[in-house]
Amino acid sequence: MEQTDVVEEGVEMGRLANRIGVVTGAAQGIGRAIAISLAEEGADVVLGDIDSQGLQETARAVSALGRQARTVVGDSTEAEVANALVDVAVQDLGRIDILVNNVGGARVGKIWEFSDEDWDFVIRLNLRSMFCCTRAATPHMIAQRSGRIISISSGARHGSPWQSYYLGASAYSTSKAGIHGFTRDVALELSEYGINVNAVAPGPILTERGREYFSAHEQDEYSAKKMTPLRRYGEVKEISDVVTFLASDEASYITGQTIDVNGGR
Numbered sequence: 001m002e003q004t005d006v007v008e009e010g011v012e013m014g015r016l017a018n019r020i021g022v023v024t025g026a027a028q029g030i031g032r033a034i035a036i037s038l039a040e041e042g043a044d045v046v047l048g049d050i051d052s053q054g055l056q057e058t059a060r061a062v063s064a065l066g067r068q069a070r071t072v073v074g075d076s077t078e079a080e081v082a083n084a085l086v087d088v089a090v091q092d093l094g095r096i097d098i099l100v101n102n103v104g105g106a107r108v109g110k111i112w113e114f115s116d117e118d119w120d121f122v123i124r125l126n127l128r129s130m131f132c133c134t135r136a137a138t139p140h141m142i143a144q145r146s147g148r149i150i151s152i153s154s155g156a157r158h159g160s161p162w163q164s165y166y167l168g169a170s171a172y173s174t175s176k177a178g179i180h181g182f183t184r185d186v187a188l189e190l191s192e193y194g195i196n197v198n199a200v201a202p203g204p205i206l207t208e209r210g211r212e213y214f215s216a217h218e219q220d221e222y223s224a225k226k227m228t229p230l231r232r233y234g235e236v237k238e239i240s241d242v243v244t245f246l247a248s249d250e251a252s253y254i255t256g257q258t259i260d261v262n263g264g265r
């Protein structure tokens with residue numbers, strides 16, 4: 001028998017019922033999957049991205065689940081955009097319970113050829129959006145004495161053999177290791193306020209963007225698939241499920257952790 005939690009007036013309640021979440025980088029890939037997963041569990045969401053068309057598609061998918069979605073188009077490494085994401089959550093939807101710092105990405109190049117500009121871009125993209133959004137969200141979470149902050153790191157925080165060996169990925173690995181340090185420190189700062197701070201470190205995940213890279217490098221000696229003990233790429237849902245778990249009451253005693261979701265590497 002299929003069971004759903006149904007309470008008052010026929011409204012279906014999930015694990016995140018009545019929670020408000022903010023997700024950055026929600027126009028595609030892992031961010032979109034996270035937005036949908038939070039909504040499936042009953043959360044209303046504010047979605048941020050620089051890609052307004054993709055953002056609208058994610059918002060439509062959230063609305064189709066009967067949840068509210070608001071969108072903020074802009075570069076969330078800018079403090080004004082990060083502040084706007086949190087302001088829309090608080091002013092329009094009433095509060096902010098969950099912040100998912102998903103924005104991130106790589107530029108690759110061997111270290112002896114890597115430009116100052118590329119280094120700064122990668123470090124900023126992976127760390128500054130997380131910093132600005134977390135700084136904006138925490139006063140509200142402190143005031144309500146609850147909250148969940150979840151950032152997306154990467155298996156690259158330990159080095160990423162497939163990318164590094166062939167292309168060079170030191171800036172990306174450096175920044176994703178930084179997310180782990182940020183998570184541990186901020187978890188301690190916020191522990192007395194009932195706010196849990198964690199990260200998820202995905203292995204190679206099949207996204208719209210990643211698919212092309214993975215298939216081009218499938219035959220490499222150190223390909224992502226060969227280097228992954230489960231011998232397959234991950235699905236976006238396998239990441240969003242863990243993020244949703246960390247946002248839920250079931251994860252109430254987990255903080256300061258980076259959870260590897262990487263097929264065993």
Ligand SMILES: NC(=O)c1ccc[n+]([C@@H]2O[C@H](COP(=O)([O-])OP(=O)(O)OC[C@H]3O[C@@H](n4cnc5c(N)ncnc54)[C@H](O)[C@@H]3O)[C@@H](O)[C@H]2O)c1
Pocket residue numbers: 024025026027028029030031048049050051054074075076077102103104105106125152153154155201202203204205206207208209210
């Ligand atoms: N896909 C993987 O295999 C994988 C593995 C490990 C970690 N990750 C991490 O997971 C996260 C999501 O990855 P993905 O593969 O879904 O990426 P993606 O490139 O498919 O999506 C990233 C989204 O962020 C948006 N974005 C980029 N810069 C932005 C900015 N400055 N401000 C606002 N939005 C911006 C993009 O428009 C895009 O919609 C990233 O942090 C990535 O580093 C991905």
